[in-house]
């Protein structure tokens with residue numbers, strides 16, 4: 001163990017208390033409140049408790065936070081690039097005083113740690129974004145998360161860990177820093193090169209670790225991030241199977257695989273610095289840093305900004321960087337080379353990440369030089385053909401606009417085509433079952449829509465078709481549902497734009513008359529708001545088309561978006577005018 005790198009700050013600050021103390025904390029009544037941790041916070045807590053975030057002993061206090069944001073240092077001068085904070089709702093924070101102790105629980109309510117509250121403050125999140133991410137642009141996924149999804153109050157203080165979060169996935173590949181250090185020591189490794197990744201690995205990555213191992217005569221720690229990553233990243237189960245294939249394929253490389261429960265911020269250079277500190281805490285002596293290390297989609301940082309940041313702080317960090325340029329495949333040599341080793345006469349082949357994803361989705365061939373067949377097979381298993389991808393068709397509009405009627409017509413069309421499971425979550429049906437205890441206040445409407453969104457996203461995840469037909473009057477809630485569903489498949493928002501006047505004139509349920517008479521309060525359009533969708537995939541006014549015509553227009557959009565096979569819908573894919581008639585081929589399945 002002594003030959004491995006020392007932890008950042010000199011010692012591992014593991015925070016787990018002995019089992020008898022943990023039991024005492026669980027039984028004692030002094031806890032002021034219990035905060036249910038978000039996934040991000042759960043990851044951060046695990047990193048603090050295990051010592052992976054050494055020398056942190058808890059969530060940052062205000063002085064540490066201010067220093068870290070402004071100059072990448074804790075108050076005592078220790079280098080630390082990213083604020084690790086606990087954000088809680090104002091209503092939760094209001095109940096607390098400095099000096100109180102609160103519990104921190106996982107989603108099942110299991111108490112994982114207690115926090116002694118030393119500080120409580122309202123952070124300036126825009127200031128934090130500007131310094132940590134170098135932008136306030138919400139096109140940056142980390143910034144969007146910080147600004148749109150953080151709670152308003154930060155709590156700072158010391159953590160006492162009662163237990164580490166339970167993981168049932170690949171438990172043999174999950175190590176605390178101490179466990180990994182012990183393992184590396186048993187292997188007799190002293191020069192250990194960490195490879196950070198949140199993606200599947202292909203042949204270029206293998207070339208990279210091979211070159212790194214050769215260059216510094218070290219062994220490889222394959223250290224994939226399996227905490228919170230980007231919403232559209234490939235799930236870590238698939239990735240882990242891919243990494244295991246890499247290991248089996250390359251037995252000549254000394255390679256240890258271990259999972260890292262980090263929540264990534266996609267903060268580019270600052271995040272790369274954090275990655276270096278974490279790997280140091282696990283005993284590594286080197287870290288591979290490639291192009292765009294820890295950068296989000298959208299070119300927010302120059303391609304080699306992370307390398308420059310690490311180079312600048314390498315001495316103080318005490319871990320060495322193995323920098324890499326992008327590797328390109330040279331056809332004549334059947335080999336990957338960095339840009340500075342390429343000859344102008346050579347044929348360089350490249351497939352971008354997005355092109356690879358497209359090929360997987362469209363079931364197109366993946367060149368053998370790019371990856372190994374078993375990795376392509378794994379990825380194909382998790383990228384079903386687009387026509388088999390789950391989809392949610394989400395209607396929104398006034399009561400009586402025609403949502404349910406079109407939804408039923410669409411259901412009938414889809415069922416007639418066969419081959420897919422279709423579920424209708426109609427507003428009224430949901431109100432009778434899933435949301436029977438809810439009324440029509442904003443809070444209750446939001447809850448109702450989020451429940452529908454949850455069920456729809458599960459259906460979508462499993463490759464089904466969910467048709468939802470609530471009023472869903474609020475833009476922000478509809479957006480939340482879209483985000484939930486798009487993690488797993490497609491989301492088609494259909495705004496049934498039938499005018500309020502027509503809905504009221506129809507008044508099929510007699511509800512408008514009651515609302516006008518004041519018998520029904522908070523009735524959408526009469527005495528409650530409806531926020532018109534800005535960018536729906538489709539707008540349908542039932543004043544100008546029949547339910548079956550409307551259903552057919554949706555089918556065309558589904559086909560255009562490749563949620564179903566074009567061959568099954570005929571004839572015109574381009575004409576989505578209100579008069580379009582589409583013949584559905586009954587013999588074929590989706």
Ligand code: PPS
Nearest residue numbers: 399400427428440445448470471472521522523524
């Ligand atoms: S929401 O806002 O999305 O939660 O509403 P939703 O669940 O879709 O409403 C379902 C049906 O409830 C009837 N109803 C009302 N609608 C709006 N406002 C008030 N106050 C209200 N009270 C009862 C109405 O018939 C809705 O069904 P649809 O199918 O839209 O007519």
